[in-house]
Amino acid sequence: MNPERNGRPRIGLFVTCLVDLMRPSVGFAAVKLLEDAVCIVEAPVQTCCGQPAYNSGDRGTTRDLAMRMIETFQGYDYVVAPSGSCAGMIRKHYPELFEEDPNWRMKADSLAGKTHELTSFLVDVLGVSAVDASFDGAVTYHDSCSGLRELGVKSQPRKLLSSIDGLTLVEMKDSDVCCGFGGTFAVKYSDISGAIVEAKTKNVEDAKTHTLLAGDLGCLMNMAGRLSREGKPIEVRHVAEVLAGMTDEPPIGMVKAQAAKQS
Missing domain, CATH: 3.40.50 (Rossmann fold)
Known part of the structure; x- marks a missing residue:
């Protein structure tokens, strides 16, 4: 761990499409809550998690978007989203997208294991009360x-x-x-x-x-x-x-x- 971080977790904020396009204030609120909890917060250039394509049965597009997400957030300690549906997509459905590809399955499992919905992360992981x-x-x-x-x-x-x-x-x-x-x-x-x-x-x-x-x-x-x-x-x-x-x-x-x- 970088000593300049003083033990603070480095968070990749997954803003989500709707927050980015319709309600950016939710993203700023998430940043404030995470920084108040002494986290280092970054919002890398990102794309859709693939949930609309997944719900429509388009597994090919979903896998392409999932690969981008996996690569984008691979360097963070945690990935946090102000959305249970997007966090659920990553945690529960990314691994099953790559059942026949052991290499990508391992990467999907890694991302899934460190992805959390915002309030759950604050309470369950950071212990904020x-x-x-x-x-x-x-x-x-x-x-x-x-x-x-x-x-x-x-x-x-x-x-x-x-x-x-x-x-x-x-x-x-x-x-x-x-x-x-x-x-x-x-x-x-x-x-x-x-x-x-x-x-x-x-x-x-x-x-x-x-x-x-x-x-x-x-x-x-x-x-x-x-x-x-x-x-x-x-x-x-x-x-x-x-x-x-x-x-x-x-x-x-x-x-x-x-x-x-x-x-």
């Missing part, structure tokens, strides 16, 4: 499917949220039920997706909080879109933004009360 942030109000939390079922991310964000001064977490009904996004699922099966997110936003509303949080931007954009179309003035944010105390950015898809009345 509290963050220096404040938030005035009550929030509810949606457990995104990949993070929950593939990576076991459930208690970690709640543990960190409980340390925020002024924040009250109100659990919604069926917080662990899908929001209907599912990447390409929402495109292929739009009617089913719409029915699922309608039920989800009903539970969000019934929680009677002004803010909805989650750890995956795809889920957040899906739920925010539905809430917006329903005229519900509920703020939607990525959990990293609240944990980092970086809430100056306008909420995802917030509807002003006046706009809701006009609709």
